[in-house]
Amino acid sequence: MEIFSQTVVSGLLIGFLYALIAVGLTMIFGVMDIVNFAHGDYLMLAMYLAYWSFALLGIDPLYSLPAVTLALFVLGIATYYLLIKKIINAPMLSQIFVTFGLLIFLRGLAQFLWKADYRAVPHGVLSGSLQIHGVYIGIPQLAAAAGAVVCNGLIFLFLRKTRAGAALEAVSEDKEAARLMGINSDRMFALAWGIGIASVGVAGALLSSFYYVFPEVGGNFGLIAFVVVALGGFGSIAGAFIAGIAVGLVEVMAGYLLAPSIKFVVVLGLYLVVVLARPQGLLGKA
Numbered sequence: 001m002e003i004f005s006q007t008v009v010s011g012l013l014i015g016f017l018y019a020l021i022a023v024g025l026t027m028i029f030g031v032m033d034i035v036n037f038a039h040g041d042y043l044m045l046a047m048y049l050a051y052w053s054f055a056l057l058g059i060d061p062l063y064s065l066p067a068v069t070l071a072l073f074v075l076g077i078a079t080y081y082l083l084i085k086k087i088i089n090a091p092m093l094s095q096i097f098v099t100f101g102l103l104i105f106l107r108g109l110a111q112f113l114w115k116a117d118y119r120a121v122p123h124g125v126l127s128g129s130l131q132i133h134g135v136y137i138g139i140p141q142l143a144a145a146a147g148a149v150v151c152n153g154l155i156f157l158f159l160r161k162t163r164a165g166a167a168l169e170a171v172s173e174d175k176e177a178a179r180l181m182g183i184n185s186d187r188m189f190a191l192a193w194g195i196g197i198a199s200v201g202v203a204g205a206l207l208s209s210f211y212y213v214f215p216e217v218g219g220n221f222g223l224i225a226f227v228v229v230a231l232g233g234f235g236s237i238a239g240a241f242i243a244g245i246a247v248g249l250v251e252v253m254a255g256y257l258l259a260p261s262i263k264f265v266v267v268l269g270l271y272l273v274v275v276l277a278r279p280q281g282l283l284g285k286a
Contacts, residue, residue: 002134007256008249009135013145015248017203020148021221022228022240023155024199030235031172031192034084034095038103040222042197044110046072046204047213051119054208060125062143065205069198076197080190088189103222110215118212126209140210147206151199152241158195159237168192172235227271233281243282 025039046068053064061068079102087098126140159165170178171188179185211217228247232239247267254266274281 003256005133005135007252009137010141011249011252012245013137013141013248014252015245016145016148016152017207017244018221018224018228018248019241019244020151020203021200022225022232022244023152023237024196025225026229026232026235026237026240027155027199028192028196029229030237031168032084032088032189034088035099036196037096037099037222038106039196039200039225040218040220041103041106041110042072042075042218043200043204043207043221044213044215044218045075045106046201047208047211047217048110048114049201050205050208051121051213054121054124055119061121061205061209062125065147065202068205069201072201072204073194073198076193076195077190079197080193084193085186085189107215107218114215116215118214120212121209124209138210140206144203144206144209147202151202152237155195155199156237156241164191224267227267229281231271231274231281233283236281236283239281239283 021039021043025036028034028036028039049068049071050061050064053059053067054061083098083102087095090098124140126143128139130137130139130142159169167178167183168188168191170181170183171185175185178188224247228243229240231247232241232243247270250270251263251267255263258266
């Protein structure tokens, strides 16, 4: 029973982090109808920023989190104005090539600058574990899950309770109608990219405290983010949050009940079943 409880807790902890990574991806798609294939590689950049802050300046990832988040927010806005803005009205195939090319560029840049070495933050502020009724909970993982819940909650409140959030929702519903109402869609697109990339900044800083940093690290998390977004429904913040937790649980339980080597097969199988039964996802619009 303790092993089962341990497995469930581990699935929940990683699921919250999956949800945070996916929220940024679904926000960008929901507002602009553009799929950012480089989303996972922004996570990789955030992890490197947190790591080098620790290695060069001695700043723990927990303390560098605000600076990393701000840096990724600015990088997201810069990406929009320098690259994405030019392809908003381009054919979908062109948009896919551009964001996929951005993925290759960021990954290649990381390999050129920092090689393929695996790096880690040793003995950070977040270390050790808690034991509750025989279940061990890693403090770094618990902090990452808590940070993911808080960040997701703040994004949800921003969209529901602020004028800028309402403007983003309006642009996602109907860009032309929003423009006629005086909403600057260009600024909203930039804001969506800023918030979307900042969310993986938070995830990357938290993840770097207990996960290896290397140029390919964004690949697996990026793939999981796409599965989570498709399950939850493209453009649905709540759907991404629920689906992230579900994917985390399914992945860990599959590794426990079947075999660790096929846990991703089970996750992708679940994705195919949901997509075939409900193509718009759990909370997506029909």
